[in-house]
Amino acid sequence: MGAYVSNILFGILFFSLVGLFTRNIRRVIRNIKLGTAANRYDQPKKRWLHMARIALGQSKMVRKPLSGLLHVIVYVGFVVINIELLEIIVDGFLGTHRVFAPFLGGFYNVLIATFEVFAALVLVSVILFWTRRNVMRIKRFWRAEMKGWPKWDADIILYAEVVLMGLFLTMNASDYWLQINTQDPHYLTAGSFPVSQWILPLFDGLGVAQVVAVERISWWLHITGILLFLNYLYYSKHLHIILAFPNTWFAKLAPQGQFTNMPEVTDEVKLMLDPNADPYAAPASDVAPSTFGAADVADLNWVQLMNAYSCTECGRCTAECPASQTGKKLSPRKIMMDTRDRLSEVGAALNKGKQPNANTLLDNYISREELWACTSCNACVEACPIAIDPLSIISDMRRYLVMEQSAAPTGLNNMMSNVENNGAPWPFNRQDRIAWRDEINISK
Amino acid sequence: MAELAAQGKQPEVLFWVGCAGSFDDRAKKITKAFVKLLLKAEISFAVLGPEESCTGDPAKRAGNEFLFQMQAMTNIEVLNGYEIKKVVTACPHCFNTLKNEYPGLGGHYEVVHHTQFLKQLLDQGKLKVEGGQFKGKRITFHDPCYLGRANNEYQAPRDVLTKLEGELIEMKSCKAKGLCCGAGGAQMFKDAEAGNKEINIKRTEQALETKPDIIAAGCPFCNTMMTDGVKNKEKEGAIAVMDIAELVQQAEDL
Numbered sequence: 148m149g150a151y152v153s154n155i156l157f158g159i160l161f162f163s164l165v166g167l168f169t170r171n172i173r174r175v176i177r178n179i180k181l182g183t184a185a186n187r188y189d190q191p192k193k194r195w196l197h198m199a200r201i202a203l204g205q206s207k208m209v210r211k212p213l214s215g216l217l218h219v220i221v222y223v224g225f226v227v228i229n230i231e232l233l234e235i236i237v238d239g240f241l242g243t244h245r246v247f248a249p250f251l252g253g254f255y256n257v258l259i260a261t262f263e264v265f266a267a268l269v270l271v272s273v274i275l276f277w278t279r280r281n282v283m284r285i286k287r288f289w290r291a292e293m294k295g296w297p298k299w300d301a302d303i304i305l306y307a308e309v310v311l312m313g314l315f316l317t318m319n320a321s322d323y324w325l326q327i328n329t330q331d332p333h334y335l336t337a338g339s340f341p342v343s344q345w346i347l348p349l350f351d352g353l354g355v356a357q358v359v360a361v362e363r364i365s366w367w368l369h370i371t372g373i374l375l376f377l378n379y380l381y382y383s384k385h386l387h388i389i390l391a392f393p394n395t396w397f398a399k400l401a402p403q404g405q406f407t408n409m410p411e412v413t414d415e416v417k418l419m420l421d422p423n424a425d426p427y428a429a430p431a432s433d434v435a436p437s438t439f440g441a442a443d444v445a446d447l448n449w450v451q452l453m454n455a456y457s458c459t460e461c462g463r464c465t466a467e468c469p470a471s472q473t474g475k476k477l478s479p480r481k482i483m484m485d486t487r488d489r490l491s492e493v494g495a496a497l498n499k500g501k502q503p504n505a506n507t508l509l510d511n512y513i514s515r516e517e518l519w520a521c522t523s524c525n526a527c528v529e530a531c532p533i534a535i536d537p538l539s540i541i542s543d544m545r546r547y548l549v550m551e552q553s554a555a556p557t558g559l560n561n562m563m564s565n566v567e568n569n570g571a572p573w574p575f576n577r578q579d580r581i582a583w584r585d586e587i588n589i590s591k
Numbered sequence: 592m593a594e595l596a597a598q599g600k601q602p603e604v605l606f607w608v609g610c611a612g613s614f615d616d617r618a619k620k621i622t623k624a625f626v627k628l629l630l631k632a633e634i635s636f637a638v639l640g641p642e643e644s645c646t647g648d649p650a651k652r653a654g655n656e657f658l659f660q661m662q663a664m665t666n667i668e669v670l671n672g673y674e675i676k677k678v679v680t681a682c683p684h685c686f687n688t689l690k691n692e693y694p695g696l697g698g699h700y701e702v703v704h705h706t707q708f709l710k711q712l713l714d715q716g717k718l719k720v721e722g723g724q725f726k727g728k729r730i731t732f733h734d735p736c737y738l739g740r741a742n743n744e745y746q747a748p749r750d751v752l753t754k755l756e757g758e759l760i761e762m763k764s765c766k767a768k769g770l771c772c773g774a775g776g777a778q779m780f781k782d783a784e785a786g787n788k789e790i791n792i793k794r795t796e797q798a799l800e801t802k803p804d805i806i807a808a809g810c811p812f813c814n815t816m817m818t819d820g821v822k823n824k825e826k827e828g829a830i831a832v833m834d835i836a837e838l839v840q841q842a843e844d845l
């Protein structure tokens with residue numbers, strides 16, 4: 148019985164932490180589903196390609212060559228090293244050690260060596276990332292919305308990566324030491340350790356029992372760390388490692404300049420323009436008479452809410468935004484972070500079975516001043532490495548302000564009444580549209 | 592257009608002048624330049640004149656979807672009434688709205704921006720530039736957001752400039768990374784929010800870094816913004832802000 152203690156412990160650890168993760172992901176999905184419908188299932192071929200290029204291929208990430216390269220290393224490293232995770236989990240359940248080695252033969256050595264090289268590269272990249280944030284203090288990482296938790300979040304992830312990679316290499320090194328220095332068949336000669344062999348001298352002077360302890364402790368801490376990290380995602384911008392994929396798949400494929408034509412408005416406008424329409428007839432479509440535009444997260448569509456969970460807070464959008472660049476309050480990254488924070492607030496209430504509080508995304512999170520500063524230039528959309536569309540949220544919230552509250556700035560109200568009355572944004576006479584013709588010497 | 596239709600004729604293309612092109616003094620010059628080029632190239636075209644109405648773009652960007660769709664449907668009725676197939680416009684905002692947002696409301700046209708149209712005319716030899724007036728002139732092109740990022744057209748205006756034999760010098764942020772002039776999203780019609788700089792000044796500074804003789808634009812609103820920026824920097828004597836159509840017209844010596 149005693150022999151199985153570690154297997155059972157592992158089972159408990161694994162299932163409880165994976166279970167917790169599953170519950171959290173379910174909550175994320177539930178929260179995203181609070182959004183309104185959005186038909187983003189068309190053109191599947193194009194969508195797969197889009198995802199392959201942007202999420203899998205990181206095509207937008209590498210537009211900034213240095214951070215792009217570092218990110219690709221960490222990303223590929225993450226994926227590759229996770230193959231090793233499979234073996235660790237099987238070992239954990241069966242109480243075996245390097246269970247795949249006998250099956251894979253020489254290829255196993257290649258694999259382990261690859262993992263090690265990537266672990267080292269990831270370590271270096273992560274340290275460089277940390278330096279960019281904290282020593283070079285690149286501007287986009289230090290804007291107002293990055294104070295407090297977001298700043299912590301970014302650093303915690305980097306520290307966690309260092310610790311995990313360190314544990315992985317220590318685990319390999321101690322194992323390697325045991326392979327060399329004991330005849331114990333448990334530590335079968337397997338793997339090739341191009342990186343961790345360099346830390347072997349650390350174990351000089353230790354006895355077998357102590358190195359076994361080091362090996363076991365780093366093995367356990369490593370897998371526990373990974374499972375904890377998995378659970379950390381839910382609270383972190385790091386959710387993007389999963390959501391980047393659906394996020395790019397469901398992204399808007401239409402030209403960036405194309406804004407949606409609200410169908411519920413079309414119905415009403417058609418009624419207004421049709422002289423034969425019966426003004427008392429029921430609306431033609433069965434779209435529920437909801438609010439126009441968005442005041443809170445539930446008025447946004449589910450893709451916009453998924454966008455909010457996917458945002459990595461990298462600030463590439465904000466760095467390109469003309470309003471942000473000229474000192475206005477608007478920051479497209481903050482729009483995404485606010486949307487997520489409000490959605491989390493609503494979600495937290497639902498978790499407790501309560502009604503969400505009376506806050507709204509508008510005013511409690513995003514101010515009108517921010518919304519009106521946007522030039523709809525699409526620079527943020529273009530810049531986002533995972534195809535997030537902050538502009539669509541800004542636009543929907545403006546729609547709410549104008550159509551539900553008639554709360555546009557004066558200049559815009561004047562413009563709109565001119566369009567309505569004169570068919571132009573300025574108070575000119577419609578007949579003068581052709582006045583330019585008399586100013587050139589042509590007859591037409 | 593009404594006159595042509597009365598004669599039972601159908602133009603090859605409808606020139607959508609746009610509100611700025613109709614009413615704004617600076618933009619009217621672009622309209623006139625473009626019309627002269629159309630005449631020179633012997634294109635059969637028409638304008639709607641008083642029957643044209645705002646596309647609804649500024650209303651839509653401001654958030655007034657009702658007003659936008661009212662405008663759109665009224666315009667679509669007129670355009671469909673004349674059985675218009677092809678529309679050219681010198682305004683990227685009109686271009687984007689007509690091209691992308693009208694189809695969903697029943698308005699299906701082939702819509703081209705005037706820089707694309709001019710490029711075609713030059714390619715087909717319907718317009719010819721000779722004399723190399725712009726040889727050695729440093730020209731930088733400011734990408735309009737609604738032509739560039741919004742519709743992925745970066746090349747046509749540049750091709751035209753290359754044909755003019757000017758020396759095309761790119762700003763640090765250009766094409767997909769081009770900085771907005773500050774007018775889009777209906778900003779043209781309201782005061783800017785508090786900040787530390789006007790957007791058009793920032794963009795003008797980027798343009799000035801290229802030490803240009805000419806800042807080329809492809810949008811009446813960008814044109815206004817950049818012209819104001821250049822004035823603000825007291826450079827209006829040395830640097831001209833000109834639309835692509837005006838440059839071609841000058842080269843054609845019309």
Ligand code: SF4
Nearest residue numbers: 468521522524525527
């Ligand atoms: S679309 Fe709006 S939020 Fe996005 S970059 Fe342009 S001004 Fe900023």
Ligand code: SF4
Nearest residue numbers: 458459461462464531
């Ligand atoms: S929206 Fe995109 S570009 Fe902006 S911070 Fe989030 S992930 Fe980065």
